[in-house]
Amino acid sequence: MSDAQEFRRDFPLLHTKMNGQQIAYLDNGATTQKPEQVIRSLCTYYGGCNANPHRGAYALSVEATDIYENSRARVQKFINAKRPEEILFTKNATEALNLVAYSYGLTNVNAGDEIVITVAEHHSNLVPWQYVAKAKGATLKYIYLEDDANLSDEDIETKITEKTKVVAVTQVSNVLGLKNDVKKVVKKAHSVGAVCVVDGSQSVAHMKVDVQDLDADFFAFSGHKMLSPMGIGVLYGKYEILDKMPPFLMGGDMIEYVHEQDTTFAELPAKFEAGTQNVGGAAGLAAAIDYLESITFDRIEAIEKELVDYAIPQLKELPYIELYGCDSTRDNKTGIITFNVKDVHPHDVATILDSYGVAVRAGHHCAQPLMEYLGQNATCRASFYLYNTKEDVDRWIDALKKVRGVLGYGTV
């Protein structure tokens, strides 16, 4: 795969060794590696432009402000938001989703109301809604799955009712790796007057996202899962909705006038960005977006699809491998493959693969209700990105074939 080989050159970490072996990094659902272009953008910012934005009258602070605000405009264009004020920088998707839960949820959800989420949500789009439901005496309802692990159409139609105030859904499940029909969920939510909160953590790095086309009211994602530094994330919200919401965190930079007993707050987006922000991270995120768009999502999707189509038939040949979310009847599989090895705990599988230089995730993937629903205590997950190759897949599958033997089980 010449494409991936060409990109690999940009990622210094992929040329290091893990346990004495060339690393096959297959944990991109957790975080991605960073290209030179992103690493350099951090050095450029901290080495030449670092100052506190929005404050000083001196040139350096003005430059830091420009970098920060240009990054916001870059993100706006990237996800096609209407205005830059609709882009709020956060620490990560978790903070973004908490912002929505605390500020929108606690204000607009009341006793007797309903919040509807899917059983495939990551804890970050689940636990905050549990909190809001409990705090306000509302009911938390779940959309479950069809036999092929896609969201139940019937549940979408019946669970979202006139009582529903918030619907929260992930665009791609971090365990099942299936693209959800978010537009359909948004439409249903709007038909009953609810807002729809979309978790884009596993989608924005892998496919073109257009928040206006989705008509999502909120859309959250982390930078670090899309080649950016850790510690920078984004919450998109429709201007009219954000404008009416109370601030989430209070302090510097988010105020207009502060008196001893009263404060008036700044306009969007400053109202939601209290304290000194991660300007270096924002610069890194803009550099990552440049990098991804220069490659194009068509190519990224094609690379991931080729790897999935290469891996799944081979895995299905192995009688001791169980797969989850790999039998979708729709053409919506992304580069995430969740599996178990018969008789072997996922944590042992991951340790054994690690000894062959193959990095996969093992555990509940911050989706315990989904694990419970699937009847699994834990699973392993391999997740691809643009720099992965068929050779990585070969090394993963070769190592998988050795797992049962290491623990003294037969090969079938």
Add this chain to the structure above:
Amino acid sequence: MALSDIYTEVIGEHSRDPENKRHLPHATCALRGHNPSCGDEITLELEIEDGKVKDASFTGVGCAISQASTDIMIDLIRGREVKEAKHLAQLFIGMIKGEVTDESELEELDEALALKGVAHMPARVKCAVLAWHTLDHALEDDGSQKK
């Protein structure tokens, strides 16, 4: 660290077929231990009588290391004074944390020495110590009723 240093013969046997994985008919104490990040989960059952661990067993799910470690621990503490069992738990935890390295001191851990290699694997330490921490908690007030 070679895989064979971690997944030793002893660990393989105890994890594939843990003899102590069952319920205890006359348990005086049952305590749950859990590693939330990886999903290892055990419930340790103890029958304490006259200051002794008369019998012990466990139920639950987990990786080979956590299951084998629990099974081996139960073999080791069955019939011992509560005081001795507590000492062994602390000694084992000390070994895995790399705080106790003197071989003569560790000798009394017997079969549990097979888990010594885990001390060099930070990602797996919590799997190895789960049962022993649970035991340590269960015996905090000399194994009085806890369910």
